[in-house]
Amino acid sequence: MRSSLTPLGPSVSRDRIITSFPKWYTPAACLQLREHFHGQVSAACQRGNTGTVGLRLSKAVVVGDLYVGKTSLIHRFCKNVFDHDYKATIGVDFEIERFEVAGTPFSLQIWDTAGQEKFKCIASAYYRGAQVIITAFDLTDVQTLEHSRQWLEDALRENEPGSCFLFLVGTKKDLLSGAACEQAEAEAVRLANEMQAEYWSVSAKTGENVKAFFSRVAALAFEHSVLQDLERRSSALLQVGGGDLIPLLTPRTGGHPRPPLPSSCPECPARSRPSWGSS
Ligand SMILES: Nc1nc2c(ncn2[C@@H]2O[C@H](COP(=O)(O)OP(=O)(O)OP(=O)(O)O)[C@@H](O)[C@H]2O)c(=O)[nH]1
Numbered sequence: 024m025r026s027s028l029t030p031l032g033p034s035v036s037r038d039r040i041i042t043s044f045p046k047w048y049t050p051a052a053c054l055q056l057r058e059h060f061h062g063q064v065s066a067a068c069q070r071g072n073t074g075t076v077g078l079r080l081s082k083a084v085v086v087g088d089l090y091v092g093k094t095s096l097i098h099r100f101c102k103n104v105f106d107h108d109y110k111a112t113i114g115v116d117f118e119i120e121r122f123e124v125a126g127t128p129f130s131l132q133i134w135d136t137a138g139q140e141k142f143k144c145i146a147s148a149y150y151r152g153a154q155v156i157i158t159a160f161d162l163t164d165v166q167t168l169e170h171s172r173q174w175l176e177d178a179l180r181e182n183e184p185g186s187c188f189l190f191l192v193g194t195k196k197d198l199l200s201g202a203a204c205e206q207a208e209a210e211a212v213r214l215a216n217e218m219q220a221e222y223w224s225v226s227a228k229t230g231e232n233v234k235a236f237f238s239r240v241a242a243l244a245f246e247h248s249v250l251q252d253l254e255r256r257s258s259a260l261l262q263v264g265g266g267d268l269i270p271l272l273t274p275r276t277g278g279h280p281r282p283p284l285p286s287s288c289p290e291c292p293a294r295s296r297p298s299w300g301s302s
């Protein structure tokens with residue numbers, strides 16, 4: 024039986040429908056090597072038993088130095104446009120993208136933050152509650168890669184340890200090729216592994232890898248939301264005797280058990296979640 028919580032609303036566009044688990048950019052720095060949805064997630068989707076996942080917004084926050092191309096990346100994905108002119112983001116902005124993942128509606132709220140130092144305190148107020156942190160750097164500017172550590176640290180400070188998927192994204196791929204590109208990517212992969220983040224190279228100008236990247240983000244965030252929802256519901260219900268269900272409150276958290284970490288599911292050969300301290 025399909026869940027009665029399935030939302031009404033406009034159907035999602037065809038290119039936001041994700042039926043198979045999107046692949047990583049490189050196995051050298053990826054969060055998940057599986058090529059299929061988690062078994063429990065597929066089963067829940069088939070039964071329409073995905074709880075409130077279709078009704079909630081998952082939050083993804085994009086951080087990184089000024090001028091690296093955060094806004095351009097988001098605009099390419101959400102509006103399919105590219106602007107050569109630079110207009111600094113002031114504070115924050117966001118877009119909401121609706122997907123259908125394994126037959127279930129899923130919405131991602133993508134927060135675009137300002138890279139300029141003077142806006143940092145405004146932007147950092149919006150880091151909280153992120154399910155996904157995307158740290159962007161410019162592939163042609165090694166300093167922006169070096170600054171990625173600090174951006175990630177700042178974003179993690181506002182969130183529960185182990186509660187976020189981390190991505191490191193090299194932008195402006197169209198400006199590099201051959202050995203220069205390989206070298207920049209190798210350095211980025213090294214840092215991504217230290218950060219326990221998944222690495223992607225993209226170009227907002229040409230659109231290369233942009234849709235694939237956000238599909239991957241959406242699929243991982245969706246999977247985690249479904250697993251979290253299943254766990255929340257199973258720990259809130261204790262089955263007894265002839266099958267009566269007794270709702271329980273978890274005392275420690277007032278009925279809202281801490282969600283499982285993305286890496287805690289038995290089918291995930293993923294790395295452990297970060298305890299990323301300053302270096
Ligand atoms: N060639 C090329 N240029 C890009 C690409 N992405 C962004 N740019 C350019 O880089 C400049 C900065 O892009 P933005 O997206 O505004 O940078 P931002 O990170 O949002 O900057 P802040 O809002 O100040 O933090 C603009 O002139 C863009 O046109 C890309 O993929 N390729």
Ligand SMILES: [Mg+2]
Nearest residue numbers: 093094111112
């Ligand atoms: Mg911007």
